[in-house]
Amino acid sequence: MKTKKAAETYTLKTEMVLPNDTNTLGNLMGGKLMHWIDIIAAIAAQKASNRTVVTASVDTIDFNSPIKLGEIVLLEAQVTRAFTTSMEIRVNVHTENLTTGERRPSNIAFLTFVAVDQSGNPIPVNQIEAETEEEKEWFDDALRRRELRLFLAGRIKIDDSEQLQKLFLVGEN
Numbered sequence: 001m002k003t004k005k006a007a008e009t010y011t012l013k014t015e016m017v018l019p020n021d022t023n024t025l026g027n028l029m030g031g032k033l034m035h036w037i038d039i040i041a042a043i044a045a046q047k048a049s050n051r052t053v054v055t056a057s058v059d060t061i062d063f064n065s066p067i068k069l070g071e072i073v074l075l076e077a078q079v080t081r082a083f084t085t086s087m088e089i090r091v092n093v094h095t096e097n098l099t100t101g102e103r104r105p106s107n108i109a110f111l112t113f114v115a116v117d118q119s120g121n122p123i124p125v126n127q128i129e130a131e132t133e134e135e136k137e138w139f140d141d142a143l144r145r146r147e148l149r150l151f152l153a154g155r156i157k158i159d160d161s162e163q164l165q166k167l168f169l170v171g172e173n
Helices: 030-049 133-152 162-168
Strands: 003-005 011-016 052-058 072-082 086-096 103-116 127-129
Touching (some): 011 030, 030 052, 030 072, 030 086, 030 103, 072 133, 086 133, 103 133, 133 162
Parallel strands (some): 003 127
Antiparallel strands (some): 011 072, 052 103
Protein backbone atom coordinates (compact mmCIF):
# COMPACT_ATOMS: atom_id res chain seq x y z
CA MET A 1 0.00 0.00 0.00
CA LYS A 2 1.12 3.54 -0.57
CA THR A 3 0.95 6.59 1.65
CA LYS A 4 -1.43 9.49 1.05
CA LYS A 5 -1.22 12.92 2.58
CA ALA A 6 -4.14 13.69 4.89
CA ALA A 7 -4.85 16.84 2.86
CA GLU A 8 -5.51 14.68 -0.23
CA THR A 9 -8.59 13.31 1.53
CA TYR A 10 -10.11 16.73 2.31
CA THR A 11 -13.70 16.96 1.10
CA LEU A 12 -16.18 19.84 1.25
CA LYS A 13 -19.96 19.57 0.87
CA THR A 14 -22.46 22.42 0.97
CA GLU A 15 -26.20 21.98 1.45
CA MET A 16 -29.12 24.33 1.93
CA VAL A 17 -31.77 23.42 4.50
CA LEU A 18 -35.02 23.14 2.55
CA PRO A 19 -38.56 22.69 3.93
CA ASN A 20 -38.49 18.93 3.28
CA ASP A 21 -35.34 18.66 5.46
CA THR A 22 -36.92 20.16 8.58
CA ASN A 23 -39.01 19.09 11.54
CA THR A 24 -42.16 20.89 12.75
CA LEU A 25 -39.99 23.51 14.51
CA GLY A 26 -38.29 24.50 11.26
CA ASN A 27 -34.99 22.91 12.28
CA LEU A 28 -32.91 20.50 10.21
CA MET A 29 -33.81 16.93 11.14
CA GLY A 30 -30.94 15.12 12.88
CA GLY A 31 -31.27 12.13 10.59
CA LYS A 32 -30.79 14.30 7.52
CA LEU A 33 -27.60 15.78 9.00
CA MET A 34 -26.36 12.28 9.86
CA HIS A 35 -27.04 11.25 6.24
CA TRP A 36 -24.95 14.16 4.93
CA ILE A 37 -22.17 13.40 7.44
CA ASP A 38 -22.07 9.74 6.34
CA ILE A 39 -21.87 10.69 2.65
CA ILE A 40 -19.03 13.18 3.03
CA ALA A 41 -17.08 10.84 5.31
CA ALA A 42 -17.44 8.03 2.76
CA ILE A 43 -16.09 10.27 0.01
CA ALA A 44 -13.04 11.22 2.12
CA ALA A 45 -12.46 7.53 2.96
CA GLN A 46 -12.65 6.57 -0.71
CA LYS A 47 -10.17 9.32 -1.60
CA ALA A 48 -7.78 7.87 0.99
CA SER A 49 -8.15 4.22 0.09
CA ASN A 50 -9.11 4.25 -3.60
CA ARG A 51 -11.47 1.43 -2.61
CA THR A 52 -15.12 0.79 -1.91
CA VAL A 53 -15.78 1.65 1.74
CA VAL A 54 -18.51 0.90 4.26
CA THR A 55 -19.42 2.65 7.48
CA ALA A 56 -18.16 0.64 10.46
CA SER A 57 -19.04 3.03 13.28
CA VAL A 58 -20.11 6.55 14.12
CA ASP A 59 -18.94 8.14 17.33
CA THR A 60 -21.31 10.43 19.16
CA ILE A 61 -22.81 13.34 17.28
CA ASP A 62 -23.74 16.18 19.57
CA PHE A 63 -26.30 18.64 18.28
CA ASN A 64 -24.91 21.87 19.70
CA SER A 65 -27.40 24.29 18.17
CA PRO A 66 -30.37 23.98 15.83
CA ILE A 67 -29.82 24.48 12.11
CA LYS A 68 -32.70 26.53 10.74
CA LEU A 69 -34.68 26.38 7.51
CA GLY A 70 -32.86 28.36 4.81
CA GLU A 71 -29.42 28.15 6.43
CA ILE A 72 -26.43 26.77 4.60
CA VAL A 73 -24.70 23.70 6.03
CA LEU A 74 -20.97 23.36 5.35
CA LEU A 75 -19.50 19.92 5.96
CA GLU A 76 -15.74 19.34 5.88
CA ALA A 77 -14.29 15.85 6.09
CA GLN A 78 -10.75 14.54 6.27
CA VAL A 79 -9.20 11.19 7.11
CA THR A 80 -7.28 11.54 10.37
CA ARG A 81 -5.55 8.16 10.36
CA ALA A 82 -5.58 4.79 8.61
CA PHE A 83 -5.09 1.48 10.33
CA THR A 84 -4.93 -1.92 8.58
CA THR A 85 -8.30 -1.98 6.83
CA SER A 86 -10.06 0.91 8.57
CA MET A 87 -9.83 4.68 8.57
CA GLU A 88 -11.06 7.34 10.97
CA ILE A 89 -12.69 10.38 9.38
CA ARG A 90 -13.33 13.70 11.13
CA VAL A 91 -16.31 15.74 9.93
CA ASN A 92 -16.72 19.38 10.95
CA VAL A 93 -20.14 20.95 10.42
CA HIS A 94 -20.73 24.71 10.27
CA THR A 95 -23.85 26.66 9.47
CA GLU A 96 -24.16 29.94 7.67
CA ASN A 97 -27.07 32.34 7.59
CA LEU A 98 -26.93 34.01 4.19
CA THR A 99 -29.11 36.94 5.33
CA THR A 100 -27.00 37.93 8.34
CA GLY A 101 -23.68 36.44 7.26
CA GLU A 102 -23.38 34.72 10.65
CA ARG A 103 -21.34 31.52 10.55
CA ARG A 104 -21.15 29.17 13.51
CA PRO A 105 -19.81 25.71 14.32
CA SER A 106 -22.56 23.15 14.70
CA ASN A 107 -21.17 19.63 15.01
CA ILE A 108 -18.05 17.49 14.97
CA ALA A 109 -18.29 13.80 14.23
CA PHE A 110 -15.80 10.95 13.96
CA LEU A 111 -16.65 7.96 11.80
CA THR A 112 -14.80 4.75 11.02
CA PHE A 113 -14.91 3.27 7.54
CA VAL A 114 -13.54 -0.04 6.34
CA ALA A 115 -12.34 -0.69 2.79
CA VAL A 116 -13.85 -3.81 1.23
CA ASP A 117 -13.45 -5.92 -1.89
CA GLN A 118 -16.31 -6.87 -4.22
CA SER A 119 -17.35 -9.66 -1.84
CA GLY A 120 -17.51 -7.29 1.13
CA ASN A 121 -14.34 -8.60 2.79
CA PRO A 122 -12.04 -6.05 4.48
CA ILE A 123 -8.89 -5.17 2.52
CA PRO A 124 -5.78 -3.12 3.39
CA VAL A 125 -5.86 0.67 2.97
CA ASN A 126 -3.28 3.30 2.14
CA GLN A 127 -1.57 4.86 5.13
CA ILE A 128 -2.13 8.53 5.95
CA GLU A 129 0.67 11.07 6.39
CA ALA A 130 -0.16 13.97 8.69
CA GLU A 131 1.72 17.16 7.74
CA THR A 132 0.31 20.13 9.66
CA GLU A 133 0.32 20.43 13.44
CA GLU A 134 -3.48 20.05 13.47
CA GLU A 135 -3.30 16.91 11.32
CA LYS A 136 -0.60 15.47 13.59
CA GLU A 137 -2.78 16.10 16.64
CA TRP A 138 -5.77 14.41 14.95
CA PHE A 139 -3.49 11.52 13.89
CA ASP A 140 -2.21 10.94 17.44
CA ASP A 141 -5.68 11.27 19.00
CA ALA A 142 -7.14 8.81 16.47
CA LEU A 143 -5.30 5.89 18.07
CA ARG A 144 -6.80 6.69 21.48
CA ARG A 145 -10.31 7.00 19.99
CA ARG A 146 -9.85 3.72 18.09
CA GLU A 147 -8.78 1.83 21.19
CA LEU A 148 -11.67 3.32 23.15
CA ARG A 149 -14.09 2.13 20.43
CA LEU A 150 -12.55 -1.36 20.58
CA PHE A 151 -12.78 -1.37 24.38
CA LEU A 152 -16.44 -0.32 24.34
CA ALA A 153 -17.14 -3.06 21.78
CA GLY A 154 -15.49 -5.62 24.10
CA ARG A 155 -12.70 -6.36 21.62
CA ILE A 156 -9.79 -5.25 23.85
CA LYS A 157 -9.13 -4.82 27.57
CA ILE A 158 -7.61 -1.82 29.28
CA ASP A 159 -4.56 -3.97 30.08
CA ASP A 160 -4.02 -4.48 26.32
CA SER A 161 -3.89 -0.77 25.55
CA GLU A 162 -1.25 1.72 26.61
CA GLN A 163 -3.52 4.51 25.36
CA LEU A 164 -6.44 3.39 27.53
CA GLN A 165 -4.20 2.88 30.55
CA LYS A 166 -3.07 6.49 30.21
CA LEU A 167 -6.68 7.60 29.84
CA PHE A 168 -8.26 5.59 32.68
CA LEU A 169 -5.48 4.82 35.12
CA VAL A 170 -3.93 8.27 35.48
CA GLY A 171 -2.95 8.96 39.09
CA GLU A 172 -3.13 5.34 40.30
CA ASN A 173 0.65 5.06 40.71
